Amino acid sequence: MDFKIRTMADCLAEGTTPEVLFWVGCAGSFDDRAKKITKAIAKILHHTNTSFAILGSEESCTGDPAKRAGNEFLFQMMAMQNISVLNAYEVKKIVTGCPHCFNTLKNEYPELGGNYEVVHHTQLIQELLNTGKLKIEGGEFKGKKITFHDPCYLGRGNGEYEAPRQLIQALDAELVEMKRCKTNGLCCGAGGAQMFKEAEKGIKEVNVERTEDALAVKPSVIATGCPFCNTMMTDGVKHFEQEHTIAVKDIAELIAEAVDL
Amino acid sequence: MISQIIFALLLATAGYFIFKRYQFVKGNILLGQKGPETDRKGERLRTMILVAFGQGKMFSRPFVALMHLILYVGFVVINIELIEIIVDGLTGEHRSFIGFRGYYRLLINLFEVLAGLVIIACVVFLIRRNFGKIKRFQSPEIKQWPKRDANIILITEILLMKAFLIMNAADSLLTVRSATPARVPSFWVSQISQPFLKPLSTGALEGLSHFCWWFHIVGILGFIVYLSFSKHLHILLAFPTTYFSKLQSPGNLSNDKAVTNEVKLMLDPNAVVEPVEFSRFGVKDVSDMQRTQLLSAYSCTECGRCTSVCPANQTGKLLSPRKVMMDVRDRMEEIGNAKAANNGVWVEDGKSLIRDYISEEEVWACTTCNACTDACPININPMEVLVDLRRYLIMEESKSPDSITSMFNNVENNGAPWAMSAMNRADWTNE
Numbered sequence: 004m005d006f007k008i009r010t011m012a013d014c015l016a017e018g019t020t021p022e023v024l025f026w027v028g029c030a031g032s033f034d035d036r037a038k039k040i041t042k043a044i045a046k047i048l049h050h051t052n053t054s055f056a057i058l059g060s061e062e063s064c065t066g067d068p069a070k071r072a073g074n075e076f077l078f079q080m081m082a083m084q085n086i087s088v089l090n091a092y093e094v095k096k097i098v099t100g101c102p103h104c105f106n107t108l109k110n111e112y113p114e115l116g117g118n119y120e121v122v123h124h125t126q127l128i129q130e131l132l133n134t135g136k137l138k139i140e141g142g143e144f145k146g147k148k149i150t151f152h153d154p155c156y157l158g159r160g161n162g163e164y165e166a167p168r169q170l171i172q173a174l175d176a177e178l179v180e181m182k183r184c185k186t187n188g189l190c191c192g193a194g195g196a197q198m199f200k201e202a203e204k205g206i207k208e209v210n211v212e213r214t215e216d217a218l219a220v221k222p223s224v225i226a227t228g229c230p231f232c233n234t235m236m237t238d239g240v241k242h243f244e245q246e247h248t249i250a251v252k253d254i255a256e257l258i259a260e261a262v263d264l
Numbered sequence: 265m266i267s268q269i270i271f272a273l274l275l276a277t278a279g280y281f282i283f284k285r286y287q288f289v290k291g292n293i294l295l296g297q298k299g300p301e302t303d304r305k306g307e308r309l310r311t312m313i314l315v316a317f318g319q320g321k322m323f324s325r326p327f328v329a330l331m332h333l334i335l336y337v338g339f340v341v342i343n344i345e346l347i348e349i350i351v352d353g354l355t356g357e358h359r360s361f362i363g364f365r366g367y368y369r370l371l372i373n374l375f376e377v378l379a380g381l382v383i384i385a386c387v388v389f390l391i392r393r394n395f396g397k398i399k400r401f402q403s404p405e406i407k408q409w410p411k412r413d414a415n416i417i418l419i420t421e422i423l424l425m426k427a428f429l430i431m432n433a434a435d436s437l438l439t440v441r442s443a444t445p446a447r448v449p450s451f452w453v454s455q456i457s458q459p460f461l462k463p464l465s466t467g468a469l470e471g472l473s474h475f476c477w478w479f480h481i482v483g484i485l486g487f488i489v490y491l492s493f494s495k496h497l498h499i500l501l502a503f504p505t506t507y508f509s510k511l512q513s514p515g516n517l518s519n520d521k522a523v524t525n526e527v528k529l530m531l532d533p534n535a536v537v538e539p540v541e542f543s544r545f546g547v548k549d550v551s552d553m554q555r556t557q558l559l560s561a562y563s564c565t566e567c568g569r570c571t572s573v574c575p576a577n578q579t580g581k582l583l584s585p586r587k588v589m590m591d592v593r594d595r596m597e598e599i600g601n602a603k604a605a606n607n608g609v610w611v612e613d614g615k616s617l618i619r620d621y622i623s624e625e626e627v628w629a630c631t632t633c634n635a636c637t638d639a640c641p642i643n644i645n646p647m648e649v650l651v652d653l654r655r656y657l658i659m660e661e662s663k664s665p666d667s668i669t670s671m672f673n674n675v676e677n678n679g680a681p682w683a684m685s686a687m688n689r690a691d692w693t694n695e
Contacts (some may be wrong), residue, residue: 004692004693004694004695007693008690008693010690027689027692029680029681029682029684031692032680032684032688032689032690032691032692033680033682033684033688033689038692038695041692042692042695045693057690057693058689059689059690059693060686060687060689060690061686062679062686062689063679063680063686064675064679064680064681066675068671068675068681069671069672069675070517071517071632071651071654072654072658072664072668072671072672073546073651073653073654073655073656073657073658073659073664074655074658074659074672075519075520075523075545075546075655075658075659076523076526076527076545076659077672077675077676079519079520079523079524079527080527080530080531080676081675081679083527083528083531106513106515106516109513110512110513110515110516111516111517111519114519115519115524155515155631155632155633155634155635156515159514159515159633159634159635159638160513160514160515160516160634161513161514161515162513186324186638187573187635189573189575189578189633189635190575190631190633190635192575192579192631193631194631194632194633195630195631195632195633195651196668196671197631198681199667199668199670199671199681200628200665200667200668200671201665201667202579202581202629203576203581203582203583203625203628203629204580204581204582204625205576205579205580205581205629206579206580207579207580208579209575209576209578209579209631211579212575212578212579213575
């Protein structure tokens, strides 16, 4: 990165309070593909002069995959540890790069003592766009067909369907909807800790079924808002050997590219 | 006089069976744990009015919604006629309310129009269900009894409506012919069948009218008893089920309070916690479930919308969310019957909801995507049942697929689901 990204500890040492904590998430921190999404989000935050910081080594898994796999004990341990870190830094607002972190922090932490304003990165970018802090010239995506795959925990889980779509439209791109979209959107197959295990016996992988929906609308880009969906859709596109014609990208990456960051 | 006694006896018998069944179902639901759903009464009432009374979620599929609305309105409105039938039955009169003249005519006309529409809707549903190519009506769990159940309901509804219409037609003809019963006009729909009945003698018409009257009331009473044993129970239980349905964001999976206490005490042995009653971590059997979950299983009408949108089911996995709810109900019935056969005392039968009804393979196939709950017209939540079963497997049996176990270990030891060190979390900032 060509600018310094501060941690909450840095800020504390400097005596500053960042406006928003960027909760990177495990995929965003460790997965090579997802790191590109993380960088795109950081670039957008930096570009718009949003004062933000990360937790760095003090960040931990929110516990989402443990909870959804039935390990409530481990989930609550992670949650309480994270909450003590977040509360120690007096965090008020969090932006996440992952709908699973978003959902867990937003919905499941308050009862355990963690009360924050939590937004998904597409919501924050939408806000930056609407307040004029971010200006997008269509650029390379002008007129291109882009379809959006709704992450379950952004869409059905939390009712956010419009922010990512508004951003795609801001690219002057042609937003094409799959036959199953929004409330009817089909899961990519990674949720509920499926990301970390083999699928049960069946006739098809879920991501292949979902990629068929996407290919049917002949997009040049499949846009996602979740690092796990991104992996699943990328694999799906490879399954159909379409990786040279169809890109799978996070909305943040599309915006960062369009703004030439 | 004899017919009045028979009628009263019939009424009492039906009442007895309904009461017994009500107690049985209630007892089964009370097998479960007390839930916290006594809060936010206003929002709950609103949900019930919108989703159950207003059928708000049905209209994502408009054609079926319209057909279903006809049956629903028909059921509610036509059954106003029951008041007259019961008065007639007990007093030995026929058409006790005919004195209301204009109102009576208008009301019966309305009932007839609805009855005609109900017959059409039932025929459409019978054809769709038995000859249509609708995948959710072909699933393994919907063969045999569930399929027969659906057909019995639809055919009974057609017969009941036919009896009502034929009785009206016969009475109208009799008024013209012999003035007994008096003042029964021709009604809008039943007049269609008058020409078919005209050749009958007056005696035959009287017989037919009587037969239809008895068939109608015996049919209704029988049907009410029957529906308490059938998926048709949804017409009543949809109301409490939606009332008690989840109000939080659908993505919010409730935090297990018993676990919260354990974790709090582990982090701080001096922590003050409010004790919670619980049978065990997670759900092994129906008695570990919330009562509201058990209630929702009884209110499932097996439409299969959940299964038709389930990513696991659509890709050929064993999991079917509809089957999950049917299994919960079947297990409750099994326990209830065993208790009833043993003077109300439950003797452990060595079986449980997990494995004997719902396999681990089904439990682990769920992606927790929430599509099932979103699709359910009455907010039943099969996903939470699956997560509860996972909670039991993990927290009581430490049983999970190997890769899930390593994910847990990584989360616990490295703070990430992969074997990566927290020290490398910010590496991307330098790349």
